[in-house]
Amino acid sequence: HKRLYYPFTIVWTPVPILSWLFPHLGHLGIGKSDGHVKDFGRPYKILTDSLQFGRPLKYWILDPRLAKDGIKGWDDGIEEASNVFCKRMNYVLVSNCHSHVSTALNHMKYNGRDDYNETKLFWMFNRNCHYLLDIHSN
Numbered sequence: 001h002k003r004l005y006y007p008f009t010i011v012w013t014p015v016p017i018l019s020w021l022f023p024h025l026g027h028l029g030i031g032k033s034d035g036h037v038k039d040f041g042r043p044y045k046i047l048t049d050s051l052q053f054g055r056p057l058k059y060w061i062l063d064p065r066l067a068k069d070g071i072k073g074w075d076d077g078i079e080e081a082s083n084v085f086c087k088r089m090n091y092v093l094v095s096n097c098h099s100h101v102s103t104a105l106n107h108m109k110y111n112g113r114d115d116y117n118e119t120k121l122f123w124m125f126n127r128n129c130h131y132l133l134d135i136h137s138n
Contacts, residue, residue, distance in 0.1 A: 004055075005035025008064045008074060010101055010125060011056035024126050027053045028097045030078055030104050033064065033071045038082050040100035043090045046082040052097070058129040067108040077108025098122065 009031040019026045029039030029051050041052030067073040081104035088095050102116035110116070 006031035006037050006056065006059060007033055007035040008062050009037075010060045010062065010121075010129075011037055011051065012058040012125065012129060013051045013053045013056050015053050024122070026058075027051060028101045028121075028125070029056070030101045032075050032078050038078055038100075038104075040082075040085045040088075040090055040097045044086060044088065046086045046100075056132055058125075058131055060125055060129045062110065066111045068112075069108075073108045077106075077110070078104045080104070080107040094118075 006029075011029050011031065012026045013029075014020075014026045027039070027041070029037040029041075029047075031037045036049050037051065037056075039047050039051050041047040041050070064071045064074045067077060069076070081100055084103060085095075085100045090096055096118070098118040098121055102118055102121045105116040105121070106114040
């Protein structure tokens with residue numbers, strides 16, 4: 001199947017059982033400028049283009065101009081967060097994929113802020129996200 005890219009995008013995929021019971025809860029990843037998605041899907045490991053629970057179902061495109069130093073700042077923020085989280089255990093409630101994405105936003109000082117956390121990210125994402133259309137079905 002065709003490879004999909006998600007530049008400057010936060011993507012969401014459902015987590016089996018959890019997302020069935022609580023539809024707004026799921027797994028997040030964040031796309032670098034080249035569209036490759038990074039996610040904290042396993043303990044001590046940052047996955048690239050392989051979301052822990054499958055293909056994205058929702059997305060939120062952000063503006064790289066709002067990152068400190070623009071595109072370079074966007075990519076650097078994701079790499080800095082990934083370097084922190086590749087040394088961490090992944091827990092469901094803390095130190096998880098949402099923590100990784102909010103840390104990336106903090107490192108890049110997205111929109112002049114460095115106070116993103118899992119709760120703020122949850123609300124912001126669910127307020128701004130869109131569903132992906134299945135481009136693979138004809």
